[in-house]
Amino acid sequence: MTRKAYASFALLIVGVIALAIFSIVYPSGSSQLNWQFAAAALTALLILAFFFQFESPSFGSKHVAIIALLATLSSALRIPFAPLPNFQPCTFLIICSGYVFGPVPGFMIGAMTAVVSNFFLGQGPWTVYQMLAWGIIGCASSFLSSLNPGRGPLAVFGILCGFLFGFLMNIYVWLYFSHPLTLRTLLVVETASFWFDLSHASANAIFLYLFGPRLVTILERYRKRFGWVRSSGMSSRPAS
Amino acid sequence: MLDYKYQDRDTVIHRLTPWSKLGWIASLVLLAVIFDHPVYLFLLFLSTIPVIAAARLTREWASLMKYCLFLCLAVVLINAIISQNGSHELVKAPFSIPLMGNLRITLEGIVCGVGNSLRLAAIISAFSVLILAIHPDDLMQGLIKMKLPYKSLLVASVSARFLPALLEDSRNIVAVQRSRGLEFSSGSKVQRTRNYMAIFIPLLSNSLERASQLAEVLESRGFGSKRRTFYKELKLTGSEIVVLISALLPGIFGIIIYSQGFGSYDYYPALEGIGFMGMEAICLIFLLFLATLVVFTALVKRRTEID
Numbered sequence: 001m002t003r004k005a006y007a008s009f010a011l012l013i014v015g016v017i018a019l020a021i022f023s024i025v026y027p028s029g030s031s032q033l034n035w036q037f038a039a040a041a042l043t044a045l046l047i048l049a050f051f052f053q054f055e056s057p058s059f060g061s062k063h064v065a066i067i068a069l070l071a072t073l074s075s076a077l078r079i080p081f082a083p084l085p086n087f088q089p090c091t092f093l094i095i096c097s098g099y100v101f102g103p104v105p106g107f108m109i110g111a112m113t114a115v116v117s118n119f120f121l122g123q124g125p126w127t128v129y130q131m132l133a134w135g136i137i138g139c140a141s142s143f144l145s146s147l148n149p150g151r152g153p154l155a156v157f158g159i160l161c162g163f164l165f166g167f168l169m170n171i172y173v174w175l176y177f178s179h180p181l182t183l184r185t186l187l188v189v190e191t192a193s194f195w196f197d198l199s200h201a202s203a204n205a206i207f208l209y210l211f212g213p214r215l216v217t218i219l220e221r222y223r224k225r226f227g228w229v230r231s232s233g234m235s236s237r238p239a240s
Numbered sequence: 241m242l243d244y245k246y247q248d249r250d251t252v253i254h255r256l257t258p259w260s261k262l263g264w265i266a267s268l269v270l271l272a273v274i275f276d277h278p279v280y281l282f283l284l285f286l287s288t289i290p291v292i293a294a295a296r297l298t299r300e301w302a303s304l305m306k307y308c309l310f311l312c313l314a315v316v317l318i319n320a321i322i323s324q325n326g327s328h329e330l331v332k333a334p335f336s337i338p339l340m341g342n343l344r345i346t347l348e349g350i351v352c353g354v355g356n357s358l359r360l361a362a363i364i365s366a367f368s369v370l371i372l373a374i375h376p377d378d379l380m381q382g383l384i385k386m387k388l389p390y391k392s393l394l395v396a397s398v399s400a401r402f403l404p405a406l407l408e409d410s411r412n413i414v415a416v417q418r419s420r421g422l423e424f425s426s427g428s429k430v431q432r433t434r435n436y437m438a439i440f441i442p443l444l445s446n447s448l449e450r451a452s453q454l455a456e457v458l459e460s461r462g463f464g465s466k467r468r469t470f471y472k473e474l475k476l477t478g479s480e481i482v483v484l485i486s487a488l489l490p491g492i493f494g495i496i497i498y499s500q501g502f503g504s505y506d507y508y509p510a511l512e513g514i515g516f517m518g519m520e521a522i523c524l525i526f527l528l529f530l531a532t533l534v535v536f537t538a539l540v541k542r543r544t545e546i547d
Contacts, residue, residue: 061458069451
């Protein structure tokens with residue numbers, strides 16, 4: 001990891017621990033705290049850690065080009081396809097690209113999807129949380145490459161990702177739009193969005209089951225053609 | 241939906257450097273997040289309008305706000321259902337729902353929803369300046385010079401630039417596949433999803449071909465070498481610094497009055513009164529003045545440049 005990535009990650013952990021101690025020691029003070037702001041700052045730190053990691057010299061022009069174009073494609077997929085609410089193929093593309101290209105590129109593609117598509121759909125405080133949610137999905141998908149799963153497990157992974165995305169976005173809705181921030185209101189928000197999350201999860205599952213292996217093969221072929229070595233993802237050694 | 245991109249106009253706001261505009265947006269968004277008082281939030285929302293008007297973006301802004309209105313209605317609705325702590329009950333459901341008990345809709349819940357919608361409207365309105373009035377290249381250069389991670393910004397700006405081209409590609413591919421006899425509007429859901437892939441796969445290989453061209457271009461221009469140069473260099477001149485300070489002033493003043501205890505508001509258990517006495521009213525008017533100050537300083541800056 002690069003030094004700046006370490007620094008922002010360390011700052012994130014210190015922030016989380018400090019907030020936890022503060023709210024346990026002063027329960028009355030914690031209800032006065034601006035949690036929207038605190039949560040956004042911590043989320044931004046996590047995203048920055050990945051961005052600084054991406055700054056390492058092991059990522060060169062071809063990595064930038066592929067990540068940029070895949071992020072463009074997945075933001076384009078977010079816009080027009082809507083027979084059902086939340087039925088988007090963009091998570092499917094993010095999962096497959098994380099699978100093929102590794103953790104940091106996966107995160108970048110996911111996070112950039114949120115930024116770029118929101119330039120056209122409207123930026124707001126939700127952008128940070130969408131960046132985090134899709135970024136984490138892209139990053140997590142990179143672990144699939146060591147498992148080499150078939151259609152069925154891929155579809156199950158898609159369902160998990162759909163609900164993970166819903167869970168993280170519900171935290172944003174909860175923080176901003178429900179007033180007493182208690183466990184009960186969180187549960188209400190989480191259950192209220194169940195059908196939307198299910199739609200997202202089933203879209204992921206269907207796309208991954210039907211076309212997952214095919215898309216992975218195509219991306220894998222391009223990865224080899226670009227001479228992109230996957231293991232260079234986490235080391236800070238310059239690629240030859 | 242796709243009209244929300246940079247609009248090239250020759251106005252005082254467009255002529256500012258991205259830093260001044262970003263500073264103003266950051267101030268307003270920060271204030272919209274820290275204040276809870278609905279009147280403060282409403283005034284913040286109002287104070288974005290002169291800037292939008294000075295940038296001659298009212299038409300685009302109005303269509304964005306129409307979309308925002310739906311969002312706000314949803315927020316009010318969700319909040320009225322979720323928050324059960326109010327004391328002035330308007331409606332009570334006769335049946336009980338697991339986790340929530342008997343559903344009550346209270347005056348406080350609705351007003352709190354309205355307050356949150358005002359906050360959302362203020363934030364979206366401030367961000368619309370970012371989308372509509374800052375050229376993507378200027379935005380990228382401005383952020384790079386603020387020492388933000390450069391490759392990530394490049395990825396974002398390249399993506400934003402390629403998106404319209406990609407949508408154009410997808411229209412072409414749809415036309416080609418239609419001419420080959422593929423149906424997109426009939427058939428079962430599974431069949432339609434399969435047909436959809438007939439657009440997606442060519443689009444994917446198209447964009448990866450573009451990626452390889454882009455990589456060559458980047459490589460040939462010395463991407464990743466030590467110092468980065470720009471086609472059009474942005475500079476922070478003396479008058480620009482004045483504008484930047486005037487853009488940051490509302491944020492600073494807002495934080496000061498927030499630390500004095502102004503701008504907080506409790507919706508629950510019962511609504512507080514919203515009468516303003518002496519000092520707070522003066523501060524509020526001054527805040528409104530500061531938030532729109534950037535328009536005047538931008539006008540003055542333009543004037544000094546002409547002379």
